[in-house]
Amino acid sequence: MFMGLMVSMLLLTDGGYAGDRDEQTDSLGGTGVTLYEISERVTFDPDPSSAGVIRRNATSPLQGFAEVGTPLCPSDLLISLPRMKSCTVIATGKDTVSTATGLGPVSGTFDVVINAPGNSSVHVPDLPVISGTFSGDVDLSLAVLHHVPLGSIMGSFTITQLADPATGMLGPLSQPVVLPFKGT
Template sequence: MFLLFALVVEPAPALAGKGKTTTESQWDLSQIWVDTNALADVVLYEVTEDMYLRDADGNFVTSPVPGGRRTAVAQLSGWAKLGSPLCPSWVLLVAPTATKCAVNATGADDLSLATGKGTLSGAFSVVVQGDNLVDAGEFVIMTGTFFGDADLSPAFAGVAPLGYIKNGVVAIDGGDLKVGFSGTFRMPVKIQGTLSDTLQLDAYYISGSGLPVWVKVNERALGVPTVRIEIKF
């Protein structure tokens, strides 16, 4: 009986050989899980956002008006590549097994509704695993601030769900170190026109070559697709 059970539940050998089973040869984790180290120096995801519309005098309004602006504050979380300015090699002295650093940030932007352009700024902390190896990192090893110019005109104009950060500067606390950066916003969109999509599986980013890229499992917050921000130093 045990032998029969083993024959039923164990994967059959791959026909192509090479020492892999059929299951192993067909399973590709990249289909559902993104390696952020392969995307940019830092990859952040917009976990929450509070957005407001204002008129030309700065008063809150309930719909876009001439001369109006869009302001927002977002909570961001993501990863910095080991060896990048936000995850320097000395991190290994604190967390010897680290392959990347977690980054938490609060960012705010102020954009013209007419042009989709404006400014952004915020503060961040870099964290590694602390007193719980199971949950997300929490031990702060670095803090700092950032600012730059935001250009979401492609998204505002309905051309593409993209935006850009230009003239960005990161200032790391505790010294005079400042690093320039650029960035790309990728907003998740539907492209299949699904009428019923309770799990929001019909969600895609648009790549640099204009192709749709499915929003992976680890690019969602509580199951909801998020805006992805790719930072390059």
């Protein structure tokens, strides 16, 4: 369930190193970013603020791709990788949804990663060049109340760290960059 929401959430409306894997950029469909759920851990707990209501808590690692030229894959930052067709994005997301309403908050962290120097071309990207957080509100009322696997989400990404192009070291931004998103 979280996967569908994360995929939708990360379709940036405002606009990793994937190597030569053309099929990955083709799957982005011009939306900017697509993430896939790798696994999910779900628990159900009483809602302390509403007697008798149960909350569904989910945590998921995510991986996907961002198109070059989007805020999460800026071409000027990644100019040293001229063959790059998309950036790899990894994230961990959490949501807490009321089983009575299907509504709740969502949040997490993300990194845009590339192959570290010395890695082979088949090694997974592992060197963060952009890091940040995301948060928002999820509406799973159709899924929770009517068993229709649809939801919507609205919130923002905040880019908090960028790699220095000269050293490759991640450093804080003096002014974090906030990017709104929404999706279904």
